[in-house]
Amino acid sequence: MAAIQGAxxxxxxxxxxxxxxxxxxxxxxxGAQRLSLRAVARELGMASSALYRYxxxxxxxLTALIIDAYNALGDQVQRAVEDVVPATDTRARWYALAHAxxxxxxxxxxxxxxxxxxxVPGYSAPTETIAPASRVALLLVQLLRDTVGRFExxxxxxxxxxxxxxxxxxxxxxxxxxxPPPLLARGLAAWAQLYGLISFELFGQFVGTADPADGFFAHxxxxxxxxxxxxxxxx
Amino acid sequence: MAAIQGAxxxxxxxxxxxxxxxxxxxxxxxGAQRLSLRAVARELGMASSALYRYxxxxxxxLTALIIDAYNALGDQVQRAVEDVVPATDTRARWYALAHAxxxxxxxxxxxxxxxxxxxVPGYSAPTETIAPASRVALLLVQLLRDTVGRFExxxxxxxxxxxxxxxxxxxxxxxxxxxPPPLLARGLAAWAQLYGLISFELFGQFVGTADPADGFFAHxxxxxxxxxxxxxxxx
DNA sequence: TCTGATTCAAGAGCAGTGCTCTCGTTTGCC
DNA sequence: GGCAAACGAGAGCACTGCTCTTGAATCAGA
Numbered sequence: 164m165a166a167i168q169g170a171x172x173x174x175x176x177x178x179x180x181x182x183x184x185x186x187x188x189x190x191x192x193x194g195a196q197r198l199s200l201r202a203v204a205r206e207l208g209m210a211s212s213a214l215y216r217y218x219x220x221x222x223x224x225l226t227a228l229i230i231d232a233y234n235a236l237g238d239q240v241q242r243a244v245e246d247v248v249p250a251t252d253t254r255a256r257w258y259a260l261a262h263a264x265x266x267x268x269x270x271x272x273x274x275x276x277x278x279x280x281x282x283v284p285g286y287s288a289p290t291e292t293i294a295p296a297s298r299v300a301l302l303l304v305q306l307l308r309d310t311v312g313r314f315e316x317x318x319x320x321x322x323x324x325x326x327x328x329x330x331x332x333x334x335x336x337x338x339x340x341x342x343p344p345p346l347l348a349r350g351l352a353a354w355a356q357l358y359g360l361i362s363f364e365l366f367g368q369f370v371g372t373a374d375p376a377d378g379f380f381a382h383x384x385x386x387x388x389x390x391x392x393x394x395x396x397x398x
Numbered sequence: 399m400a401a402i403q404g405a406x407x408x409x410x411x412x413x414x415x416x417x418x419x420x421x422x423x424x425x426x427x428x429g430a431q432r433l434s435l436r437a438v439a440r441e442l443g444m445a446s447s448a449l450y451r452y453x454x455x456x457x458x459x460l461t462a463l464i465i466d467a468y469n470a471l472g473d474q475v476q477r478a479v480e481d482v483v484p485a486t487d488t489r490a491r492w493y494a495l496a497h498a499x500x501x502x503x504x505x506x507x508x509x510x511x512x513x514x515x516x517x518v519p520g521y522s523a524p525t526e527t528i529a530p531a532s533r534v535a536l537l538l539v540q541l542l543r544d545t546v547g548r549f550e551x552x553x554x555x556x557x558x559x560x561x562x563x564x565x566x567x568x569x570x571x572x573x574x575x576x577x578p579p580p581l582l583a584r585g586l587a588a589w590a591q592l593y594g595l596i597s598f599e600l601f602g603q604f605v606g607t608a609d610p611a612d613g614f615f616a617h618x619x620x621x622x623x624x625x626x627x628x629x630x631x632x633x
Numbered sequence: 634t635c636t637g638a639t640t641c642a643a644g645a646g647c648a649g650t651g652c653t654c655t656c657g658t659t660t661g662c663c
Numbered sequence: 664g665g666c667a668a669a670c671g672a673g674a675g676c677a678c679t680g681c682t683c684t685t686g687a688a689t690c691a692g693a
Binding site for chain 2: 194195196276277279280281282288293296317318319321323325326327328330331334348349351352355356357358359360362363366367368370371372373374375377378379381382383385386389390
């Protein structure tokens with residue numbers, strides 16, 4: 164947007180980037196709660212007070228990291244999904260989505276925890292995070308849209324009435340007008356389950372049962388595909 | 399166990415309880431990360447250093463709170479499940495389990511976050527937590543055991559091979575010898591999904607979609623019951 | 634080109650944290 | 664009754680997020 168910019172602005176942008184990088188590095192080692200502004204400043208060889216010119220508070224730095232992390236996750240999953248050929252193979256796309264999400268989480272556990280773990284106390288996600296936060300879910304919805312009319316939900320399909328019916332209809336209207344509410348409901352549920360599986364594995368709730376969880380994860384993802392009515396590839 | 403005990407021991411136990419109570423109160427207001435030993439000491443009118451006679455570190459206090467919370471959740475869910483009549487109605491027991499877990503989470507959000515949110519950095523759950531942590535899952539397994547032979551898993555049932563098959567067999571051997579691995583797998587998956595749904599709702603990931611989530615949650619729980627092959631009550 | 638306003642980095646300092654060590658005091662057991 | 668163990672309080676260390684002030688560097692307009 165600003166092709167011509169003074170050296171000052173350029174330096175400012177670069178330093179902002181360097182601060183985030185150092186913070187991300189520290190995040191990966193120590194976790195979010197131990198991320199210390201002073202330590203970041205120390206790593207960059209500057210006074211801690213100088214950091215406040217770039218991020219007005221620790222929470223703002225965290226917010227920036229959260230947005231970056233959501234986008235990194237979104238990028239990786241999107242790339243994996245788009246690499247599937249043929250693109251009409253929605254079941255393969257679902258597999259790609261699920262395994263890419265898990266892979267990212269396992270490579271970036273602290274960032275994953277930052278996104279999907281306990282929200283930092285008193286910290287309420289600013290509105291600018293919800294768009295990047297929805298990316299993976301939207302990829303899932305897109306995938307469902309591409310199956311409509313090509314396959315049926317396996318029985319039994321429970322009817323949805325009342326409050327959730329309205330919510331799902333409203334959501335569908337915005338995001339996927341062609342997807343019937345029962346399918347959208349299963350999509351949301353699958354998303355929650357995906358997140359539950361990854362979190363259990365990452366946060367050690369599976370220790371002693373399905374650990375390592377590679378095979379178990381793959382199995383559940385397969386059964387979820389059945390439940391979503393994703394057609395088997397006709398190979 | 400110690401019916402006769404000196405005044406000192408009695409005082410020690412009482413103070414330990416009071417410390418945990420004050421900490422729990424603070425936890426409910428501020429969240430785990432802001433739980434401050436000094437503040438707890440202040441509330442009890444004692445020096446912060448005196449607390450260290452009862453809990454050698456902050457993490458030990460947290461561990462005590464975690465165990466209590468797991469047991470509180472376990473108690474509530476167990477009570478709800480046991481109140482179901484007839485006890486043979488496994489579907490109703492599953493509903494009771496799911497809704498009781500969600501209800502507890504919504505009444506004790508910070509404690510729930512302590513149990514199932516991001517683990518505190520560098521904090522690895524001591525072994526004495528795993529028994530109370532397994533209680534809800536065990537109730538679920540118990541419930542599955544009571545359906546074996548009375549109902550079939552709805553198709554399609556994916557075969558399980560290799561690594562996860564061995565893990566599930568080993569787990570079944572310990573905890574539920576009569577439950578076939580495919581059902582146990584669905585049980586584990588259902589548990590993860592339950593946790594995912596509750597966490598999404600509590601941590602604000604459903605804002606703007608299924609929020610409030612009462613109806614949606616009930617619907618998904620119903621579909622999970624179908625997937626687990628829980629028979630409908632013959633009323 | 635000089636000047637005045639703005640931006641910047643650094644330092645000191647505040648209030649808070651977990652935790653340790655020391656010091657008298659109290660308590661309970663032999 | 665004496666003694667060791669348990670106890671509470673206080674001072675202190677190293678750390679945190681954050682604010683305020685001070686002096687230097689940079690930029691834009693006359």
